[in-house]
Amino acid sequence: MKFQYWLALGLVWACFGGLQAQTQxxxxxxxxxxxxxxxxxxxxxxxxxxxxxxxxxxxxxxxxxxxxxxxxxxxxxxxxxxxxxxxxxxxxxxxxxxxxxxxxxxxxxxxxxxxxxxxxxxxxxxxxxxxxxxxxxxxxxxxxxxxxxxxxxxxxxxxxxxxxxxxxxxxxxxxxxxxxxxxxxxxxxxxxxxxxxxxxxxxxxxxxxxxxxxxxxxxxxxxxxxxxxxxxxxxxxxxxxxxxxxxxxxxxxxxxxxxxxxxxxxxxxxxxxxxxxxxxxxxxxxxxxxxxxxxxxxxxxxxxxxxxxxxxxxxxxxxxxxQAPCTTHTQPQARPLFQILYLPGLAGQFRLAFAEAGRARIVLYSADGKYLLDQTVDADPGQQVSYNLSTFAPGTYALLVTQNGRQEVRRVVNRVR
Ligand SMILES: [Zn+2]
Incomplete structure (x- = not known):
C-alpha cells in the first residue's frame, strides 16, 4: 500500500513537470x-x-x-x-x-x-x-x-x-x-x-x-x-x-x-x-x-x-x-557437472550431457517459478539426455542438476520456431 501511495505521489509530481528527478x-x-x-x-x-x-x-x-x-x-x-x-x-x-x-x-x-x-x-x-x-x-x-x-x-x-x-x-x-x-x-x-x-x-x-x-x-x-x-x-x-x-x-x-x-x-x-x-x-x-x-x-x-x-x-x-582464489589458480577448477547442447534447427530441443558418473536429480523450472520436470538418472560420463520444450511457451527456463554432492544451475532458452 505504501509503495502505491508513493508511486501515485510521484506521478502527480511528474505531471507538474521539473520535479520528477527529485522523486527518484x-x-x-x-x-x-x-x-x-x-x-x-x-x-x-x-x-x-x-x-x-x-x-x-x-x-x-x-x-x-x-x-x-x-x-x-x-x-x-x-x-x-x-x-x-x-x-x-x-x-x-x-x-x-x-x-x-x-x-x-x-x-x-x-x-x-x-x-x-x-x-x-x-x-x-x-x-x-x-x-x-x-x-x-x-x-x-x-x-x-x-x-x-x-x-x-x-x-x-x-x-x-x-x-x-x-x-x-x-x-x-x-x-x-x-x-x-x-x-x-x-x-x-x-x-x-x-x-x-x-x-x-x-x-x-x-x-x-x-x-x-x-x-x-x-x-x-x-x-x-x-x-x-x-x-x-x-x-x-x-x-x-x-x-x-x-x-x-x-x-x-x-x-x-x-x-x-x-x-x-x-x-x-x-x-x-x-x-x-x-x-x-x-x-x-x-x-x-x-x-x-x-x-x-x-x-x-x-x-x-x-x-x-x-x-x-x-x-x-x-x-x-x-571459487579458487587467485593465489592457487594453478589448481584445476572443479569441472562442470553437465553441459547443455542445443540441437541446430530444432527449436526448443536440447541435450544434457553429463561429465561424471553417479545418480543425478534433474529439475526444470520456468522463469515464473513453475515446476515442469523432476527426474532421477543414473548417469555415466558422456551420457546425454534429450529434452523437448517446444510444447512450452518460448522463453527462459532453469535446469538444476544435483549430483555427487554438488548442485549446478544452467539457463536454457526455448526459442520461437
Ligand atoms: Zn538500496
Missing part, C-alpha cells in the same frame, strides 16, 4: 523487484518464502556458514563506456576500481584504521572479502576489468538492458556493471532467491550496477565519493533490505537490531522525526540508509547473519564463495 530514489533495487511477478517476489528478501527459509535456517544446525571463516568473492567490473579514452568520462580509471575493492573489504571487515570501522555495539564484521577475478570464464589470465563500448551515453535505473552488453557466469563471479546512470540514480542490485522453484532467471543479469560517478574515491561526486554505493548495493545482493523496509514505521527489514524508521532521508544527520514511537533513534550510520557516503559505517549482527545465510544457502550464491 538513488537506489533502484526495490524498483527492479517491483518489475517481477508476485510469485517470484515470494522467494526474494522481504517475501514470505525467503523470510521463512531464513527463519528456519536460524534454528537448524548446519544451515549457517561457519563463523570465523572469511568468504572471498571474485569480482568482475564491466566498465560500459561510450567510446571515451581510458580514464576519462564513463571509461573510468583503473584506480577507482581498485579503490572500490579496497573499500568493500574495509566495510565488510569493519577494518580498524579505515572509514569502515565503527565502535557501535551493534556493529559487526561480516567476514566477507572481495577480489578482482584473475581468470576469465574460459580460464585465461585476466585483470577482472572489462572495458566495453555500450554505444550509449546514459542508461536507465533498474533497467537490465545494460547487462545485455556483457555478463560473466553469475555462479562464478559477482558481476559489477559501471556505467552512467540517468538522473540521480546511483545503482541497483539483484536479490538472491531462497529456493529454486521461485528462482527468477538471474543468469546474465545477476549482480550490481553502479553509476560511474560513485565508484571508489570518486572525483566527480560530492556526496557519493567514498565507494559506499557499492557497499550498499552488495548488501542488497547478499539479501539486505533498506533499513526502513521501504515503508513507514509498520515496515521491517527483518533485522531485530536495526530500529524501524519512518521512511528514508537523503542527508545526515537523519531528523528525529523519522524515529518510530517507542523505538530507538534511526541508525543513521547504517550502510542500508540513503545517507551520503561519509555518514555510513555500520553493518549490524543481524545484517551479517542474513548476508552469510545467503552466501551459504541460496542456490544463486552458494557457488561463489568456493
Amino acid at each position: 530514489e538513488p537506489c533502484g533495487t526495490a524498483l527492479a523487484v517491483q518489475k517481477l511477478t508476485p510469485e517470484q517476489r515470494r522467494f526474494l528478501p522481504g517475501g514470505q518464502a525467503f523470510e521463512q527459509a531464513l527463519r528456519v535456517g536460524a534454528t537448524q544446525h548446519g544451515s549457517l556458514c561457519d563463523s570465523g571463516i572469511v568468504y572471498r568473492i571474485p569480482v568482475v567490473f564491466h566498465v560500459v563506456h561510450n567510446g571515451e579514452p581510458i580514464g576519462t568520462g564513463d571509461n573510468i580509471a583503473e584506480a577507482r576500481l581498485q579503490e572500490q575493492i579496497d573499500i568493500l573489504n574495509q566495510d565488510y571487515r569493519r577494518r580498524p584504521g579505515t572509514l569502515g570501522f565503527n565502535t557501535d555495539p551493534r556493529g559487526a564484521d561480516a567476514w566477507i572479502e572481495f577480489y578482482l577475478a584473475c581468470r576469465d570464464p574460459q580460464g585465461n589470465p585476466h585483470t577482472g576489468i572489462n572495458r566495453i563500448n555500450g554505444q550509449r551515453d546514459t542508461w536507465v535505473l533498474a533497467d537490465n538492458s545494460l547487462k545485455d552488453v556483457i555478463s560473466w557466469p553469475t555462479d562464478r563471479y559477482l558481476n559489477f556493471w559501471v556505467a552512467d546512470i540517468e538522473g540521480s540514480g546511483l545503482g541497483w542490485a539483484t536479490f538472491p532467491a531462497s529456493t529454486l522453484p521461485g528462482l527468477p532467471i538471474t543468469q546474465g543479469t545477476d549482480g550490481v550496477v553502479i553509476d560511474r560517478g560513485a565508484v571508489g574515491y570518486s572525483t566527480t561526486s560530492r556526496l557519493y565519493n567514498k565507494g559506499r554505493t557499492a557497499t550498499h548495493e552488495v548488501g542488497h545482493w547478499l539479501g539486505l533490505l533498506h533499513i526502513w523496509g521501504d515503508g513507514d514505521c509498520s515496515a521491517t527489514d527483518f533485522c531485530e537490531d536495526t530500529p524501524p524508521q519512518n521512511g528514508y532521508f537523503l542527508q545526515c544527520p537523519i531528523p528525529s522525526a523519522l524515529a518510530c514511537p517507542g523505538e530507538p533513534a534511526p541508525m543513521q550510520r547504517n550502510y542500508l540508509q540513503y545517507t551520503p557516503d561519509t555518514c555510513m559505517n555500520i553493518f549490524t549482527r543481524d545484517q551479517v547473519y542474513r548476508m552469510r545465510y545467503v552466501l551459504c544457502n541460496t542456490p544463486d550464491r552458494v557457488t561463489l564463495r568456493n
Whole structure:
C-alpha cells in the first residue's frame, strides 16, 4: 500500500513537470523487484518464502556458514563506456576500481584504521572479502576489468538492458556493471532467491550496477565519493533490505537490531522525526540508509547473519564463495557437472550431457517459478539426455542438476520456431 501511495505521489509530481528527478530514489533495487511477478517476489528478501527459509535456517544446525571463516568473492567490473579514452568520462580509471575493492573489504571487515570501522555495539564484521577475478570464464589470465563500448551515453535505473552488453557466469563471479546512470540514480542490485522453484532467471543479469560517478574515491561526486554505493548495493545482493523496509514505521527489514524508521532521508544527520514511537533513534550510520557516503559505517549482527545465510544457502550464491582464489589458480577448477547442447534447427530441443558418473536429480523450472520436470538418472560420463520444450511457451527456463554432492544451475532458452 505504501509503495502505491508513493508511486501515485510521484506521478502527480511528474505531471507538474521539473520535479520528477527529485522523486527518484538513488537506489533502484526495490524498483527492479517491483518489475517481477508476485510469485517470484515470494522467494526474494522481504517475501514470505525467503523470510521463512531464513527463519528456519536460524534454528537448524548446519544451515549457517561457519563463523570465523572469511568468504572471498571474485569480482568482475564491466566498465560500459561510450567510446571515451581510458580514464576519462564513463571509461573510468583503473584506480577507482581498485579503490572500490579496497573499500568493500574495509566495510565488510569493519577494518580498524579505515572509514569502515565503527565502535557501535551493534556493529559487526561480516567476514566477507572481495577480489578482482584473475581468470576469465574460459580460464585465461585476466585483470577482472572489462572495458566495453555500450554505444550509449546514459542508461536507465533498474533497467537490465545494460547487462545485455556483457555478463560473466553469475555462479562464478559477482558481476559489477559501471556505467552512467540517468538522473540521480546511483545503482541497483539483484536479490538472491531462497529456493529454486521461485528462482527468477538471474543468469546474465545477476549482480550490481553502479553509476560511474560513485565508484571508489570518486572525483566527480560530492556526496557519493567514498565507494559506499557499492557497499550498499552488495548488501542488497547478499539479501539486505533498506533499513526502513521501504515503508513507514509498520515496515521491517527483518533485522531485530536495526530500529524501524519512518521512511528514508537523503542527508545526515537523519531528523528525529523519522524515529518510530517507542523505538530507538534511526541508525543513521547504517550502510542500508540513503545517507551520503561519509555518514555510513555500520553493518549490524543481524545484517551479517542474513548476508552469510545467503552466501551459504541460496542456490544463486552458494557457488561463489568456493571459487579458487587467485593465489592457487594453478589448481584445476572443479569441472562442470553437465553441459547443455542445443540441437541446430530444432527449436526448443536440447541435450544434457553429463561429465561424471553417479545418480543425478534433474529439475526444470520456468522463469515464473513453475515446476515442469523432476527426474532421477543414473548417469555415466558422456551420457546425454534429450529434452523437448517446444510444447512450452518460448522463453527462459532453469535446469538444476544435483549430483555427487554438488548442485549446478544452467539457463536454457526455448526459442520461437
Ligand atoms: Zn538500496
